[in-house]
Amino acid sequence: MLTLAIVGRTNVGKSTLFNRLCRRRLAIVHDRPGVTRDRKEAEATLQDLTFRLIDTAGLEETTALAEAMWRQTEYAIAEADIILMVVDARAELTRLDERLAKQLRALDKPVILIANKCEGATEYHAIHEFYRLGLGEPYPLSAEHNLGFKELYKCLKPLFPTVVKNEDEADEGELKQPSRPLRLAIVGRPNVGKSTLINRLLGQERLLTGPEAGVTRDAITIPWTWKGNPIALTDTAGLRKYGKVDDDLEKISAADTKNAIDFAEIVILVLDANVPMEKQDLLIASRVLEEGRGLVIALNKWDNVEEQRRVLSELKEKMATSLQQVKGLPVVTISAKTGFGIEPMMTAVFHIYRLWNKRVPTHRLNEFLRTMTEAHPTPIAKNGRRIPMKYMTEVNTRPPTFVIFSSNPAELPESYLRYLSNGLRETFGLVGVPIRIHMRKRENPYANKAASHTKRSAVDKRKKKK
Numbered sequence: 001m002l003t004l005a006i007v008g009r010t011n012v013g014k015s016t017l018f019n020r021l022c023r024r025r026l027a028i029v030h031d032r033p034g035v036t037r038d039r040k041e042a043e044a045t046l047q048d049l050t051f052r053l054i055d056t057a058g059l060e061e062t063t064a065l066a067e068a069m070w071r072q073t074e075y076a077i078a079e080a081d082i083i084l085m086v087v088d089a090r091a092e093l094t095r096l097d098e099r100l101a102k103q104l105r106a107l108d109k110p111v112i113l114i115a116n117k118c119e120g121a122t123e124y125h126a127i128h129e130f131y132r133l134g135l136g137e138p139y140p141l142s143a144e145h146n147l148g149f150k151e152l153y154k155c156l157k158p159l160f161p162t163v164v165k166n167e168d169e170a171d172e173g174e175l176k177q178p179s180r181p182l183r184l185a186i187v188g189r190p191n192v193g194k195s196t197l198i199n200r201l202l203g204q205e206r207l208l209t210g211p212e213a214g215v216t217r218d219a220i221t222i223p224w225t226w227k228g229n230p231i232a233l234t235d236t237a238g239l240r241k242y243g244k245v246d247d248d249l250e251k252i253s254a255a256d257t258k259n260a261i262d263f264a265e266i267v268i269l270v271l272d273a274n275v276p277m278e279k280q281d282l283l284i285a286s287r288v289l290e291e292g293r294g295l296v297i298a299l300n301k302w303d304n305v306e307e308q309r310r311v312l313s314e315l316k317e318k319m320a321t322s323l324q325q326v327k328g329l330p331v332v333t334i335s336a337k338t339g340f341g342i343e344p345m346m347t348a349v350f351h352i353y354r355l356w357n358k359r360v361p362t363h364r365l366n367e368f369l370r371t372m373t374e375a376h377p378t379p380i381a382k383n384g385r386r387i388p389m390k391y392m393t394e395v396n397t398r399p400p401t402f403v404i405f406s407s408n409p410a411e412l413p414e415s416y417l418r419y420l421s422n423g424l425r426e427t428f429g430l431v432g433v434p435i436r437i438h439m440r441k442r443e444n445p446y447a448n449k450a451a452s453h454t455k456r457s458a459v460d461k462r463k464k465k466k
Contacts, residue, residue, distance in 0.1 A: 002051040002160060004044075005080035007073055007104075009096040010058030012088040013116040017143040018055035021046060039076045040220055046153050049160060054080060059096050071205075082110045082159055085135060089115040089127050101133035110159055113138045114152070119145055181223065181230035182353060185264035187257060187288070189280055190238025192272045193300040197336035198222070198235045207235055219260040226346055236260050239284055261287060265398070266294040266353050268345070273305045273333070276315045282322050289326050289434050292399040294352040298345055302333040327422070328431035355433045357397050364428075365392045365402070372423050381411045400424075401436040409439035 006014045019025050021044035044053035054076040057069035077083060083104055087097055104111045115127040118140035130138040139155060141148030186194045195207040202224060221234045236257040261267060267288045271281055276299060288295045297319075305311050312333070319329060330348040334341030369392045378387040391405040402424070406412065417437050425431050 001043075002049075002082065003054065003080045004051050004082045004084055005054040005056060005073075005076040006084045006086060007056050007077065007100065008058060008086035009094065009100065010060055012058070012086045013143050014058065014086050015055055017084070017086060017114070017116065017141075018042075018044075018053060020143045020146065020149075021053055039072050041222070046149065046156065049153065049156060051160075059100055077104075077107070080109065082112065082156070083107070084112050084114055085133075086114045086116050087130055087133075087138070089118045089130075089140065093129050093132060097130075097133060101135055105134055111135050112152070112155055115140050116143055118142050118148065181232040182349075183232045183234070183263060183265045184349065185219075185234040185236060185260045185267045186270060187236050187261060187267055187284055188238060188270035189272070189278070189284075190240060192238070192270045193336045194238070194270050195235055197268075197270060197298070197300065197334070198233060200336050200339055200342060201226075201233065219256045221260075229350070234260050234264065239280065258287070261293065262291055264293055265356070266296065266349050268296050268298050268349065270298045270300050270336075271315075273299045273301045273311060276311060277318050277322075282318075285323055285329075286325075289323070292434050292436065294349075294356040294399070294433055295326070295329055296345065296348045296352055297329055297331045298341075299331060299333045300336055303335045303338060303340060308333075326432065326434050327425060330432050352432055355430055356399055358400060358428070358430065359397055360394050360400070360428050362393045365394060368392070368423065368427050369404070369420075372420060376419060378416060379411070379413060381408050383408075387412050395438075399434045399436060400430055401438070403438050403440055405440050407441065409441050412439055 006018055008014050018040070022042045023045065026040065026042050039057070040055040042053055044051055056073040056076045059070065059073070085100065085104060087093070113130060113133060113135040115130055115138040118127065119142045127138045127140055139148065139151055141152060186198060188194050198207055199205055202222065206222060207220060219234055219236045221232050224231045224233045237254065239254055239257055269281065269285055269288065271277060285295060285297075297315075299312070299315065302308070312331070316331065319331070320327075323329065330352060332341055332345040332348050334345055369389055373389050378389060381387050387406060387408050389404055389406055393403055395401055395403050404420075417439075421435050421437060424435055424437075
């Protein structure tokens with residue numbers, strides 16, 4: 001598949017163009033310059049053209065963070081077959097535009113110059129200034145208002161056949177593996193080492209890292225393979241306490257992180273081993289479990305901890321009291337900086353994934369239900385009889401979801417459901433994954449027949465009277 005990279009200085013509308021071509025809001029868009037920091041990738045389309053698209057950080061004046069962001073942009077330029085350089089049609093040509101254009105002219109790749117924010121005639125007539133960049137004709141476009149994309153298509157269309165043909169020839173005879181990747185999200189508080197962990201997993205400096213909190217803003221998903229298993233690996237922005245978030249950009253980033261949790265299958269919650277399991281960590285873990293996702297706890301920076309046994313013991317004790325809804329959550333000690341503990345962490349991820357997808361045969365569930373109710377009978381209902389438990393089945397996986405049928409489910413207390421939930425974990429090995437149990441009322445199969453019989457009897461009596 002052809003790869004296109006969107007480049008340009010800050011606040012020219014690169015992420016808006018990225019979202020428009022991807023046809024969904026994947027990149028965070030904000031009026032503040034420099035929102036995008038890591039490169040973000042997705043499949044995009046323009047009429048009948050399908051391609052891989054990379055959004056990049058904007059070119060800024062030289063700072064330590066800006067230089068790291070530019071290195072990420074350079075990686076994207078190296079990967080791309082075609083470069084889309086975006087300039088702001090409302091603004092004058094800047095030194096940064098000229099600097100970037102000079103670097104792009106030296107490449108042996110097609111570069112298309114896009115003059116974005118051309119909503120009116122004033123901007124349209126002002127774009128002649130951008131001819132000075134030496135990249136050919138600037139194409140007027142408004143990503144926000146969906147204008148100018150027909151002209152962009154006409155420009156891109158001739159560039160596709162050659163690349164696509166070569167790609168097809170290279171793939172001829174190769175077996176494609178359509179296996180769906182496991183969606184794995186890395187979450188946690190700011191500055192606990194999430195991006196460093198992903199860089200360690202990938203074996204390259206794919207994501208920006210730094211000592212300051214809040215470097216990551218977008219949720220970045222990267223394709224990866226571990227021991228032949230395809231994984232969609234998602235890095236997320238750090239989640240602070242909601243009461244401390246007063247910046248609207250941070251609120252957008254937090255919403256992006258929560259969205260990544262909702263769409264994940266397994267979540268790794270990264271903790272700082274120096275201050276493990278604070279209240280915010282518990283809130284994040286609770287949200288993951290409430291959404292029914294598999295959860296693995298990664299205790300990072302373990303190489304900096306002196307009293308390791310005490311820290312681990314206190315962490316497990318706090319989890320036992322504060323995360324009672326899921327017992328036996330796996331806790332793995334790691335060091336993203338050195339690579340310590342990565343193998344056990346990924347082993348735990350796939351173990352939880354298998355349990356998360358586990359299906360239990362119905363006959364075994366009903367044997368289990370009979371054994372549990374015999375050991376501890378159900379409570380007595382208001383009618384003076386014990387609440388009957390007629391039948392049990394697993395209606396769904398991901399997470400394991402069970403339904404129990406009863407003629408009086410409303411009076412069954414939560415404590416008895418917890419008793420059954422704990423029994424399911426112990427009996428079927430569902431330790432460390434969320435379990436859902438629903439009670440449903442079983443209809444009386446003779447109720448309609450009885451009502452019909454009563455009705456017929458009443459009719460017969462009236463006939464006799466006549």
